[in-house]
Amino acid sequence: MSTVVKLGGSVITRKNEPFSARSDTIYELAEEISNYLRENKKHGLLLVHGGGSFGHPLVRECLEKIGYVNTQCFARVAFYMDLLNHLVTEALLASEVPAVRITPRSICWGVNYGECDFGVVGKLMSSGLVPVLYGDIILSGSESRVLSGDDIVWYLTRSLGLKKVIFVTDVNGVYDKDPKLHKDARVLSNMHVSRVLKEASFWEVPDVTGGMLNKLRKSLLLGIKDVKIYVINGFVPGNLLSALEEKNVVGSILWV
Ligand SMILES: Nc1ncnc2c1ncn2[C@@H]1O[C@H](COP(=O)(O)OP(=O)(O)OP(=O)(O)O)[C@@H](O)[C@H]1O
Ligand SMILES: [Mg+2]
Structure with a gap:
């Protein structure tokens, strides 16, 4: 069964420190x-990663300063991603891991419905390679748009008929309410x-593309x-392997 894993920007970077990767993680x-x-x-395995502190703060800065992503911003966001x-x-x-980069801005032309040509992604995966895509800045017509890693996950799932999605995040799953504010907050699992x-x-969350x-x-x-959807904590050692192998995880197991 082919699976897509999204390595969240909240896990692979320190979201509150610009351009800070968590190398150990x-x-x-x-x-x-x-x-x-x-x-x-x-x-088959596909990987997508988020932008974390390499993507969101730069885009936010451009939007706040000039109201849109101009060519300077486009090129800088592309470089840091x-x-x-x-x-x-x-x-x-x-x-x-035979990982190979696929740059979304080269194969996507819109951000709303999966306007991407994933043909090469499917072919690479079938050959035993592991394509790695990521949240990116892309051209939609003549406008610059942010295509989130989360959206790419779903576009790949639909386009390639995948049956399993794993979101690796910085939380223990999907909570019913904010655990920082409510002591009785619980992780929701085994539901649609x-x-x-x-x-x-x-x-x-301080994301230009939204959070959970x-x-x-x-x-x-x-x-x-x-x-089948897993939303798991990427800081728990062995948790991603458990999700890949369908074992018990610290996280939510959901379906759609
Ligand atoms: N009900 C909820 N349950 C769990 N997390 C939630 C919930 N509501 C909001 N969140 C927030 O969603 C965050 C995860 O989404 P976020 O987009 O920040 O991470 P990410 O996908 O890893 O990052 P990136 O977009 O850079 O890839 C959590 O850190 C948490 O603060
Ligand atoms: Mg996000």
Whole structure:
């Protein structure tokens, strides 16, 4: 069964420190991916990563200063996202994961409905390679737009008929309410996404593309069906490997 794993920017970077990658965490996650692939050679795997502090603050600065993403901003965001992708891919290669970068701005031309040509992604995956995509700045007509890693996950899922999605995040799963404010907050699991959206409250994150709510809602907006979703804590050692191997996780197991 082919799986897409989204390595959240909240895990692979320090979101409150611009351009700060969590190298140790990236290497640990790469090692777990490698362990999984060693035992499951025939299962296709796709990776997507978020922008974290390499993407969101730059875009926000441009939007606040000039109201849109001009060519200078476009080029800078592209550069820093490529840089973060380089760090992720480097760690994957060090763990012998045959990772290969696919730059979304080269294959996507819109941000709303999956206006991307994923043909090459599917072919690379079928050849045993592990394509790595990421949240990116892209051209939609003549306008610059941010295409979130979360959206790419769902577009890939629909386009390539994937059945399993793993969101690696900095939280223990999807909470019914903010655990920082409510001691009795609990992690929701074993339910359909539409029920999660009814039962949970979501709080703001400093993201230009939204936090947990957008991650989950997009699957419904796109009419995606029969997909198992993991939202797991990427700081818990072994947690990603457990999700890949369908074992117990610290996180939410949901479906859509
Ligand atoms: N009900 C909720 N349950 C869990 N987390 C929530 C909820 N509502 C909001 N959040 C926030 O969503 C965040 C995770 O989404 P966020 O987009 O910040 O991370 P990410 O996807 O790892 O980052 P990036 O977009 O850079 O890839 C959590 O850190 C948490 O603060
Ligand atoms: Mg986000």
